[in-house]
Amino acid sequence: MRAHEAGWAHAEGALKGPMWLREPADVNSLVPLLWSATARKVDGVLEVGGVRLPDLVAEHGSPAYVLDEADFRARARAFRDGFAGYDVYYAGKAFLCTAVARWVAEEGLRLDVCSGGELAVAERAGFDPAHIGFHGNNKSEAELRRAVRLGVGRIIVDSFHEIERLARIATELDAVAPVMVRVTAGVEAHTHEYIATAHEDQKFGFSINAGDALEAVRRVLAAPGLELLGLHSHIGSQIFDSSGFEVAARRVLALHARVSEELGVTMPEMDLGGGFGIAYTTQDDPADPAQLATEMTKIVEHECRALGVAEPRLSIEPGRAIVGPAMCTVYEVGTVKRVALDGGASRTYVSVDGGMSDNIRTALYDADYSCTLASRASSAAPLLGRVVGKHCEAGDIVVKDEFVPGDLAPGDLVAVPGTGAYCRSMASNYNHLLRPPVVAVRDGVARVVVRRETEDDLLATDVGDAGGTVDFGEMGEMGDDA
Template identity: 80%
Template structure:
């Protein structure tokens, strides 16, 4: 593994040769199926998704563009629905949400997790059943709580004593009752990036079980007239590949559930175990099958409930990025290619594309790894270790840190990056006044616009410094 360097990972020992897990392919044109949506294929080097060749899609819709595979999305949603048939499955709106996706989720029988008034507005506009909406967030505004109660969301996940008071006041003023879950921190840190591990004690989310705050929060919710106590909510992190962390968390959360029965005198009907299941961004990732996850998690819960002598509550799960993440790729056009001579006779090939950190911030933010392939032609050139970089005025504007691309990659080529469905468009920005790309749906050889490309008029619409 590269050693640490004060200037960052790109300067560390060994970084110039690529990560230890990256293997030079015998055919740089070939797809690794695990990384792509199920309908992705290559024919003579041309990548197609949903039966649509990406060069054709770019000619019609331009680049860069996010490409959303409807059949793949629905298939993954259905796989979680069927595997967790005794659970409520909540899709993570923060990963990627729009009215089209909300309607697909409604069709597939999933529930929806939102964490802002904006995401709730999308669900409302899509006609999503509000009783299947859960509202997360550690600092919901008074206006957001009022709107959620007015719309009749199925559950609000409370995250602080202030919020319990605020929500009780809202329900009293509106004369309504709302279902409430209490988010707890179980003291379990998932094996994931520090910034997206959310159940250890030193972080902003939830009530600590160890400190007693979680039990006190349950008491206060139970005692509030307009709040209907549903149960406990636990979330241990994101991009998780096994169930070991869930075993420890479930033991602690169910122990608290049993204490509530004994000390508060109420048996809560539900429990949410979170989720945050991982996907394959590169060949080093090995995600679990939904059926396997369901079997293992259910065994954990049933075993703990037997030991505690309590009834298994109605369970919820939140797959996180695992539904939409693999269902989308991003296609870019190469603008420049630069070979940079390095010490020891090494050469780094920089492949600059017409997007970057404005459409995928995760590499810069999380040091995330991605893969890439040439999408517009075949090549007989030997593979060359390359770095796909963006167009922004930042040295850290990197899309794919290390990938083997054909050695003859050139301006005008299309490069496609898989696994960009989660937290790419939803975290996109107008940095350098870039225009956010469109999301183009594909199915059965046809394209349809899910989110249109931003225009200069969109960009200037909020700039009121000069009157017309």
């Protein structure tokens, strides 16, 4: 926090943006690291997948999520090939629709789901259930029953209650449910506290330190209808290096070896998690999948040699790293407002036709994003602005700080990169806004893979006063005995 006795606006650097943000030499240029592979400017107009965004908006409206299919597939292949010999699970929670599920299968990846709804999408897409992993800390009985019936390849159990529940369901269905035990290794990833998932004080998994993880393994082995595949560890999301994995792998492999020694069981698999980071702004430096694979493989090989155990089959979950950079969101500017502040300072607010209903991450995680003018070239000098949404919330911010053209005006289009992960998945109807479509682009062709919501969709679940009307005047005459 910057502080000054005369007020925050007087502090050195106030209203100049974060230290990592640099004024661009050309406000029309793109930073390639932040955009999907096919994104480019032609005479100032942003194209993705060979489709001009003004043309896309003219046909499909705004806001709209723009999904670069070629980029998505290339990133999926990079993880598949970089982690050759591993099972790579795409994170359905990042973004999932039937088209994406089919792309994932076609590129040779597996699929991670964490709800009955995500499982339903996979089923509709015809995804091989044997290549699906089912996560979640509170799976319902109906969800578990559906997973067992479908033959889901692995169910990651997260509590003693779930072990009992799943064993009963498997027995009732005369089936065998393949199980992984989610463990917490006591490692805190260097990320936001809400997305760090391996420290002790949180809802996921069984603690290794407290002995719960070993007890969970015992119970799975003793339960009828369950097949123990191995241990599952996940240390968080938006992670850029392998240092946290080294500590976690050491602790998880020590438990793996202990199970073999004390219980006489060699578990064939192990999931190291993932949650690899992407570049939202120039301060982020994501690692190459092949480099990550080399580092993580060395860690496992070293620890297995030290423990004298055979290496299990490994799997990873890249998280947002596949779909995150493959999508951008395009908005139309509605107003541009220069707000005078104390000490002669001012801030420029650029209001767009979406906001926290289509990207909650800035409000929820204090996430940083970038943006660019997408509909024309500008010769105006750069101006530090804040892109905000149209919701009735002061915290409805899309991009906290970014240099935009000084002549930005209503009707212009701006595009925000890196919105593939969690933006559509976490979208809401706050203020009864309609959720935007997802438009896939490739080789100059745009096609809708998730349509825009309509007001009919919005009102479809509003059943009105299904119980009839009440005459409150009549109720007032019923007396105290009513």
